[in-house]
Amino acid sequence: MREDLLRRLHREIEAKHCENILHMLTSLHPADIAELMEHLDTHERRFLLSIMDTDLIADVLPHLSDDILVDILHYLDIERLSEVVPKMEADQVADLLQELPKVDRSTLLSHLPLDSIREIESLSQYPEHSAGGIMTTEYIALPYWMKIDEAIQTLRQKASKLRDVGYIYVVDDTNRLRGVLPLKRLILGESNKTLGELMDTEILAVDPLEDQEAVAKLMQKYDLLAIPVVNKDGKLLGIVTADKAMEVLEQETEEDLFHLTGLEKEESVFTPTLSAVRNRLPWILFSLLTTLLSSNIVRIFRHTLEKAIALTMFMPIVAAIGGNVGMQTLTVVVRSLSLGEITAVDILAIFWRQFVIAGLLGALVGIAGFIEAIIIFQVGVNVATVVGLALWANIIGASIFGLFVPLLFKKLGIDPALAASPFILILIDCVGYTTLLGLGTLMLIK
Amino acid sequence: MREDLLRRLHREIEAKHCENILHMLTSLHPADIAELMEHLDTHERRFLLSIMDTDLIADVLPHLSDDILVDILHYLDIERLSEVVPKMEADQVADLLQELPKVDRSTLLSHLPLDSIREIESLSQYPEHSAGGIMTTEYIALPYWMKIDEAIQTLRQKASKLRDVGYIYVVDDTNRLRGVLPLKRLILGESNKTLGELMDTEILAVDPLEDQEAVAKLMQKYDLLAIPVVNKDGKLLGIVTADKAMEVLEQETEEDLFHLTGLEKEESVFTPTLSAVRNRLPWILFSLLTTLLSSNIVRIFRHTLEKAIALTMFMPIVAAIGGNVGMQTLTVVVRSLSLGEITAVDILAIFWRQFVIAGLLGALVGIAGFIEAIIIFQVGVNVATVVGLALWANIIGASIFGLFVPLLFKKLGIDPALAASPFILILIDCVGYTTLLGLGTLMLIK
Structure with missing residues (x-):
């Protein structure tokens, strides 16, 4: 700008x-x-x-x-x-x-x-987010039996239709896609050869109903600047170009980003006030509803808190750490799912690895929390032990929820990024408060 | 897969x-x-x-x-x-x-x-994330005085160097970029014309030190499938192709995503255990350190809590809502910054709009919280008023931090996505606890 x-x-x-x-x-x-x-x-x-x-x-x-x-x-x-x-x-x-x-x-x-x-x-x-929805009909298709010099003649008339994509699509008389011909080969070909003789027959094509993200991923993976869209009968319907694929890829990553933080739609700082309020309010209100859960856990342990008021100081710590760990795990899992990196074959190995990561992280942070409680908050060893153990359990709990819920959402056909709902974050809070106050009740109250 | x-x-x-x-x-x-x-x-x-x-x-x-x-x-x-x-x-x-x-x-x-x-x-x-770092030297450059038929002859020898990008780059004898020639025009041109006569002279080119995201954005904005990279003297160094730009765009959006949730580097569910722990630990430990702030606010109000233990139930609500609102605002601002949507001209208007959004959201959620406190938690009107007002103030505070801090980071040359640091989230928590417990002290304790 x-x-x-x-x-x-x-x-x-x-x-x-x-x-x-x-x-x-x-x-x-x-x-x-x-x-x-x-x-x-x-x-x-x-x-x-x-x-x-x-x-x-x-x-x-x-x-x-x-x-x-x-x-x-x-x-x-x-x-x-x-x-x-x-x-x-x-x-x-x-x-x-x-x-x-x-x-x-x-x-x-x-x-x-x-x-x-x-x-x-x-x-x-075609649906907006399908290959058909993002394709263009600005491409050139010529029959396979056409001679090179004739093709060049035809091109002269259609030149405006040829975008900068360097391909010509070769079809049969019923418009079925038979091959792709890079423009450079057309330039270099002998004029009496046919397009069919020069074309590439190994074509990667997509169905018009294919999801736009899958199409973009495919183009990125194979470094394609355009991909043809063909229907079930093999008829050429259009092409998706790389500039469109670029838009799609960014849009989809952005969607993950916005969904993860509870925005239904993309929003910029210029979104009109009322649209922005409408976009953000549902999540916050839902959040207000789900916090009933964590609040009630605190209510249940009211008598513990009355007797061991020191524990209230650690409630913010447990909540914040759980939230952070949960969001980290969620982000990693949601992106891996979006990128199609997770297959059913790997699930067990993934679970095990995330469990070990959480156990290690939790142990390190638990020890740090124990030391912090003793040195900075000057509480007794008993309270510090409760804090350390609560942190450890909380981090393991947060990781398990952060891993399991998006996988479950994916299985149910819901956008896994929506797993970062207040509901999950509150479940994570609940694990934190329950371990902190539960362990507190067990270890501090006779 | x-x-x-x-x-x-x-x-x-x-x-x-x-x-x-x-x-x-x-x-x-x-x-x-x-x-x-x-x-x-x-x-x-x-x-x-x-x-x-x-x-x-x-x-x-x-x-x-x-x-x-x-x-x-x-x-x-x-x-x-x-x-x-x-x-x-x-x-x-x-x-x-x-x-x-x-x-x-x-x-x-x-x-x-x-x-x-x-x-x-x-x-x-060239630096890894610059135009020079992502460009390729697989392109064809020919002198402007070359005739079309000679150019086609030359192409025959270099055909393997010509990717599917449909452009030829036209240079002078010192390799300065003079124009771009779409392949289709080469096919259609009369054979005795020179490349200089047919080329486009309005060329969009980038400096090799230009940031990769800016290059990709430029290509996306102008729907380019390739962009030339030239040095200060106008000499052609290479080209960046759309498939590379696609990679970059996704990578940068992903970087925002990961940074916002406190992951230093991209991580997948396959990242080795120790790397993952190392990636996540700093944020969590930093978080443990910053929660000292919010914990201390609770400590300061210990005596209030002893006398009005009902307030502890609302601590999780205030923390969760503040965190949610803060992350939403941060996400919106960070993406708008990344996309270059925010200019100095707009800053005041942006501040005002976000302030109004926060005020409205806060009022609606505050009223909902007031009702929730009375009906579900069955507290008195006094406590419910404290809860409602605390939610309102908390949401406004969270929005201001969520807006101001990434803008400040940008100004200081730090990645704005890192503004989602535990530090900011804790500041937001602090606003929440202070208003809840501060108002509680004022209104409930004589």
Whole structure:
């Protein structure tokens, strides 16, 4: 972000210097304009939109985040939108349509030529997060029997359809994918050979319903810059390009990150106040509900606390350490699951290793806690022993929950990152309070 | 991961059926072999390595994770390594060398031809996480005065150097980057035109010292499949391809994720026990140290607790809610910082918005807590009011820390994700305990 640019834009919009603004925009890449627009307030953004021409809007729309896009789609009337949409690519329009109410969607489609509608509709039929949902139809497919020189002739007409991906897809007469031909081989091939003779027949392709993360992972693993999407009959439907895969990978890791800390949706510091409250409130309220559990454990041991008030000092320690260990284990397990690193073959070995790690960590921290209690809090050996043992048990408990619950969630088909729910964190707290106060009751109270 | 394959491999290795194993490996992509090797134990992996030929090892090495790579580099003797290395690409060797001790590095280099050494050394001079550190020298650069047909002739000889990236880089006689030529335009161009006439002169390029995340972000933003790396004089040094950028993006988001939960390095469920303990222990021990703060607040209010033991029940609630809210705010701010969304221009607006969000969230949760205390814990209105107010103040405090500290860290040049240190979480706990017990002292104790 060039801040001087943003400052200038703020100023020019306030002064309503339309010509200056448009001059400024023409020197920018659409992605830059989109970025600037994210930093404007609704009012400024709408003013900007009102002076931009439809070509420019068509270029900028695909680069905007969903939040802003929805606002813009509400603001642009259907007439203006139907001028914008024909200038966009089919896959971009399909993405856009998902943000529109059904009524507007059909009005909008009625303004488009029939073959565009067909292309858009075939793209819209796939779930948003599937290979079909992220593929593009901007690729070149040629029949396997075509000669090299003829292929080059055809390319001349379709050059605009060929993105920077260096592949041509080779199909048979029923559009079944037969091979992939790197452009460089087309350049180097003898002109009377056919595409079929030169193509690679070992093709990695994905089903349109394949999950987007799996597709991106596959492309990353095999260092692919594009992967074809084919249906059950082997017919070529589209391709997923690396720039899309990049977006997906980051989005999915980010989803883990946000879910782990109890945010349902991605949120930035610019998310409108009420959306942010709505996004965060459920987790906090749920948390308030689940803390009933840990609070009740404390209530049960009220009489112990009355007699050994020193134990209250250690309650914050047990809670904080348990929470930290639990989050660490959860993070490691959730990422390993996301990356597909955990297989049924390994489960036992994983359990055993995490158990040993927790036992070791717990012993070291327990000893440290024992020493801390004696030297800094100057409590007796009895209380210090309770503290040390509680820490040890708490760390083992936290690790087991941190490992077991996301695995269970995965098994049940729930996003394992959601295992970091307040519920689990409270269970971990409960283990801590129970061992601290339980051991305290046993060892300190006659 | 195909689990049947892993099972079979385990079996075959145990039975030492070398031929079967090699037969199995030849049908697999090197990336798949690498994945299988990650799931083997050290013993099995070394056996496998001992029967693989050097070509295969050279293909597999670049796909392995650092953990495993280090182990393998220790196991392979320098003679075997020096057979493997010449079969790898320069950028892969440069990455590999970083994992070797200095002595081995020079021994290894001495086995290579002079021009490879020069290429590898020029690649090794850049920091690991810079554009120079992730670029490849496998690209094709041709002079701007070259005619199209001559260029195609040259390509024939260098075809192996041309990855699937569909660009040719056009340079002048001192190797300064002058333009980029999409392969498709080369195919379609008239044969007597020069590259200079056909090339794009609007090139986006990066400095070799540019941070890898910034490079990847740039490629994602402008949908690039490759970006050239040029030095201060404009000389072309290499290119960064999208598959590398994909790796980087995921790695950096993951780094945020792991740092936020106090893991110094990425860890998987397969990380060896001692490494995992070492990775997690510092945070936990630091946490043990910082909890002294919150424990001492409880100690200060010991007499209040003796007189109003009911307040102990609410300590777990205040701690858990504060921790949750703090982590949510931290996550949002850290990601916004990582994505470069926050500019100095916005800071005031961001502060104000987060403050309003926290105020609203706090009020709603405070009221819920008040009701919970009265109905479920059946305490008096006085205690319930203390609980409600403490929750409200705690949420505002947690949000302010969650916002302010990562911004401060960023300003100081420290990774903002590390702001999720136990220190901050404990500060948040402290706000909670202080308001709960402080208000309790004021309102409940005469």
